[in-house]
Amino acid sequence: MADKIIVFIDLEATGLDTSQCDIIQLAAVCEEKVFNKFAVPHQHMTDSAKEVTGFRVRSGRLFRRGSLVETVPIVDLLTSFIDFLRSFRDPVVLAAHSVMRFDAPVLTRVMKKHHLFPQFQEVVSGFLDTFLLSKRLFPNIRGYSQVSLVSNFLGKSYDAHNAEEDAKMLQELYKVWRPDESKVVANTFKVNEKYFY
DNA sequence: TGCCAGGCCCTCTTTAGGGCCTT
Numbered sequence: 001m002a003d004k005i006i007v008f009i010d011l012e013a014t015g016l017d018t019s020q021c022d023i024i025q026l027a028a029v030c031e032e033k034v035f036n037k038f039a040v041p042h043q044h045m046t047d048s049a050k051e052v053t054g055f056r057v058r059s060g061r062l063f064r065r066g067s068l069v070e071t072v073p074i075v076d077l078l079t080s081f082i083d084f085l086r087s088f089r090d091p092v093v094l095a096a097h098s099v100m101r102f103d104a105p106v107l108t109r110v111m112k113k114h115h116l117f118p119q120f121q122e123v124v125s126g127f128l129d130t131f132l133l134s135k136r137l138f139p140n141i142r143g144y145s146q147v148s149l150v151s152n153f154l155g156k157s158y159d160a161h162n163a164e165e166d167a168k169m170l171q172e173l174y175k176v177w178r179p180d181e182s183k184v185v186a187n188t189f190k191v192n193e194k195y196f197y
Numbered sequence: 198t199g200c201c202a203g204g205c206c207c208t209c210t211t212t213a214g215g216g217c218c219t220t
Contacts, residue, residue, distance in 0.1 A: 016220045017202055024220090046201055049220045101204070102219040131218060135206090145218065161220080 005030060005092045006128060007085065008174070010166035011103055012053045015046035018105040023074065024055050024062070026081055027163035029171050030092070035084040036164045038062055039074040053161045064162075075114050082119050091125035093188060097146045097170060098131040100189060108191075126188045130170055133187040137179055149173055 012025040022041035028034070040062050050056060054065040062069040072080070085092055096103040104127045111117040134144050141152065147160050150169050153176050159165040 011220085013220050015201070016218095018219090019202080021220070046220075048201080052220060096219090098217095098219045101202095106220095132205090143217090 004125070005088050005090060006095050006174070007088070007092045008167045008171040009094050009096045009099075009103060010163040010170070011096075011106060012055065012161060012163050013049065013106060014041045014043040015049045016102070018102060018109070021049075021106060023077070023106065023110055024053065025163040026077060027167045028081065028084060028094075029164070029167040030088070031171075033084075033087075034164065034168075035081060037077045037080060038069050038071045039077045040071050074110070075116075078111060078114055078116050078120075082116065082123055085123040088123075091123055093126045093128050094124055095128035095130055095170065095174070097129075097166075099127045099129045100132070101129075103127075104189075104191075121191055124191050126190055128184065128188045130174065130187075133179060133183060134173075134177075136183050136187065137177060146170065146173075153177070 007028050007030045009026070009028045011023050011027070013021040013023055015021045020043065022043040023039060024041050025036070025038045027036040040057060040060060045055065045057070056063045062071050094103075107120070108117065111120045131144055134149055142148070146166060146169065147157070150156065150158060150173060153173055154169070158169055
């Protein structure tokens with residue numbers, strides 16, 4: 001585990017229902033390497049997702065806080081993400097905040113839907129849940145949301161719910177935490193489609 | 198138009214309820 005490459009990811013979606021939401025933005029960060037792409041969702045966004053993410057779809061185009069966003073078809077987003085992950089020397093660990101609750105089920109379902117799960121499985125060895133990890137590392141702090149953790153450990157606020165910024169902040173947090181390998185392993189989970197559906 | 202999740206964890210628990218965390 002110590003030599004595993006960890007790629008920090010975040011995704012924005014049309015809602016919180018992992019069984020049906022669409023991906024709007026997917027970002028990944030590993031050191032200086034950055035992946036960040038957007039897709040126009042086909043599902044309606046929930047009101048809370050609109051409010052939280054700032055995304056809107058008008059006339060088949062994606063806007064964030066009023067600005068037009070460049071998008072790609074969802075299949076292109078997924079295949080280019082797999083290509084990005086394939087650029088690392090070994091299968092990587094994908095780390096995200098509450099990854100087991102949200103990002104992993106969504107990614108797994110959408111990859112399967114587009115018949116890309118076998119390729120995804122080739123380049124990803126596991127999921128590291130930084131929410132669960134932070135609770136184990138710091139059992140007595142007040143809140144474990146990513147915004148709270150960034151405020152507490154990095155002393156700053158940021159553009160939360162922009163997936164690229166979220167992924168970058170998560171990488172910064174991890175570098176400050178320097179978690180023991182045992183705790184990282186305890187909060188890393190295998191990639192398995194049967195975990196979710 | 199109105200619909201809007203769910204598994205884990207904690208405790209004032211276990212014959213359960215509520216808050217957290219992700220969008």
